[in-house]
Amino acid sequence: MADNDVSQLSASQQQALEQFTAVTAQETKDAIPLLRRSQWNVELAIAKLFDGEAADPVVEAAERAAAPAAARPQIPPPSPLPTPGPSLGAGSRNRVTISPAPRIVPQPTAVSRRPSLLISLLLFPFSLVWRLSNSFASLFYTLFPFLARFRTATSPPSRTQTTRRSQNPRDTAARFIRLFEEEYGTDTGLEFFEGGYAQALDLAKNELRFLLVVLQSDEHDDTASFNRETLINPEVVEFIKTQNIILWAGSVQDSEAYQVSAGLGCTKFPFAALISRAPSSTSNSQGMSVVSRIVGPTPPQTLVLKLTTAITTHSEALERIRATRAVHEAGRAILEQQNSAYELSLARDREITRARREAAERRAREEEFARAKAEEKVLLAKNRIAWRQWRATTIPKEEPVGKDTARVSIRLRNGKRVTRRFNGGASMEEVYAFVECLEYLDESATDEETPERPGGYAHEYGFKLVSPMPRQVYELRSEKDGSERTVKDCLWPTASLVVEVDDGEDNEEGEDN
Template sequence: MTDAGVDLSQLSEDHQLALHQFTAVTNQEVKDAIPILQRCQWNVQIAIARFFDGEPAEDPVAEASANIPAPQDTRRQANLLHELNTSSRSSRSRNRQLDPAPRVVPQPESQVTAQTPLLLSIIFTPFSLLYSLLSKYFRFFGYLFPFLPRLWGRLTASNINTPAGRRTATGRRPLNPRDSAARFLREFEEGYGMHSLPFFENGYAQAYDMAKKELKFLLVVLVSPEHDDTSSFIRDTLLSQEVVDFIRAPENSIILWAGNVQDSEAYQVSAALNCTKFPFAALVVHTPQVSATAMSTVARITGPTPPPQFVSKLRQAIQQHSEPLTRARAQRAEMQATRDIRQAQDSAYERSLAQDRERARKKREEAERKAREEKEAQEQEQAKEREARKLEQWRQWRASSIPSEPAAGGKDIVGISLRMPSGDRVVRKFAADAAVEELYAFVECYDILQSEEGVPKGVEEPKDFEHEYRFQLVSPMPREVYEVKAGGSIREKIGRSGNLIVERTDVEESGEEEE
């Protein structure tokens, strides 16, 4: 075997690659890394496992190689290496406890109040009352003498130069999470120029919630401007193309949040993540193997770290927790699909129910419309029947009040020839001073006057009934209509005799109703 002082140029390309991978993960010196790799036959995984778990008393690879025949050496050695690698990883995963990553919500300093102990509040109660009385007393005097407040303001003018906003010990004004993130990005671009890092432009709690909801990795980067390695870490590692490409890669699902520990929120995050050295980076992810809602810190990177080592640690942590995260995503997708199916079924049921309700509503409205129409028709029929009964009662009452025909040869008699709607001609004599309405009443009650039973006696005039003649008397040549509303006597309107035609005025109305 080659000793530890061998020249790197003498190593093969595979051995140089193995040496580079081992030093990137373990941060060991080359002179210390080569002996371990030589003892592990340049197997990087076994060398890393031995470095973190300690080397066993006996070399399992050498012992296995010595006890196995030559033709089967390569195959069984590979199996042994695989078993050793699997056992070392399982032992490390069992022994290592995932640190919980709490959700940090900074409390505004203006809302921070200190509760006074009960004993002190009791002791200072008299002083509080005295202060209240004095304050009211001085306010009263200030109201009476307005120059006193101005004089007191001049005496205490030293407070005018105090800044209006409260500032921290570092001189930074405390802001809300979104404004703090915007200030960090602005200072970052001013100090290091334009970049391609996808910083999350909001508070840590919002980034935490997004990573938990979308099952992504949350990369938290905390820097301290007072630390000597901050500038070199940002320029050489964080802004290196390798790190930027790794963070922006969609398959890695990384949310990047960074903060300055001089800000209140970033300082609280550093305390929650147990940050002891700057610059600091932590990878936080949902760990369903711990609990259904757990968020854990799965990787920590402290101090200045080369880009390959920085990316290697992140990649290793992502690979270790990708499988549980994939299962969680699948479960969520299945739950979401089930929820969508149930929602679609509920929507279809609601639509069907709405259609049934609409049909029932239309059916009910149609039934109500028919019932309303039937009721209206029935009411109209009843109204017509009442109207007909009252009209018949009026005709009987009016027929009883029509005077008898004057005797022939008498004075002041007018002879009228009437042609009825039936075509019959009726000749009758009327008193000359009789009103035209008498002539209309005779025509209206002619059938009762000519009936065999005669005119009924004792019929009263119907109440709440206004009679209207539905015909008119017309003189044919020249044509002249003698309206009942015009009034006047028969002699004034017609003369000593006349031929009149009875024309019905309700023919058109009845025709329209039939149509």
């Protein structure tokens, strides 16, 4: 029991033990010796458990040399699953008689071409003799019908019997099922496969099921009795449903069923063949084999007994294949889940990276926009100051008292009031410029250098000159025709104005007007 102690195993051996027990549901005391004999290879141990374990003299000698005989527990190899059925001798004989099941795909029939007139004239005597012979043979078998029984009972079907029009496999199967139901009723309980033989064979291979192929000849005397007494017998129908057998049937009058009968070696009717995955069919690329043949009229009890014997013999091989396939499917499912989780994690990481990149780009754009706005604001303020300095140099001196002068009193934004005389012919823009550049008038008189007008800058006045009582706004241009308004038109001979700042105009620091 010390050899089976889990605590004495290494980390890798304990991991292999967990994987093996999770897949096979074996106990630890039985799993450790099998894994030790498999060199702790999980896949090899699973294969030995399901397929049986062959004796290895080299491994046994190494184990005997490594430990004394008294300390080695005698652990028998895993025995195959018990299955009810015939004895081992009968199963061995059945395994010997299996043969590969051919995968037959119906070939399209060749289109006959009409021979030329010369060849028809040359072959006319032979054709006439052939027709007369066939007519005589048909008349002979009509007069003596018991002779036709010996001819069809022991000879395989011939091409002359396939007189039905060739159709695709699905239509051929539908026609056989329709004729069968018309003859024996629709409540027989049989569920024929509605497709071709190759499709039924592929379905049995993929789903690891048994395929029962039934071939019949409409000209055979035992066909009707076999169908009525055996095939639609409730015991046979219930057995086919219970065992989940795929049932495919056809008449050798059809091209596909004729080719299947030739491939399966059918020599007598009615004929039935049970096809399944068999481990000894190594020469068959499809892996399908005929595990049982039932030839000639057969009672229902005998048919069920033969099918039961074949199914019992080969069910163990199918169970091993199903177990191996389940292990592979479980591994594939785990791998797909891991890949899905990995792809989901990658997608989540990509989404986070994309969001971070977009946020960084958005912040960079906002910072760039704010920087551009700040630079634009600074440049605008600089140009506005430069324009005011330049415009202050262009404002003429105050007009003396005269008949064409207007005396204007202006209350500035800071509450101070200034009075100035303007020429009546001057435009209202001169008054606006005086108010805008009031703080730079004294500087312009003392500056030695004349400021230059900033290029590319269009100045806009951020205030209005308004007469308070009655309220009247004096615009630079007339609203009617858009012409410039003069001082004489608006402010002559005297006027009292108030400076009103437009909404949104920022008050500049250091401004005293």
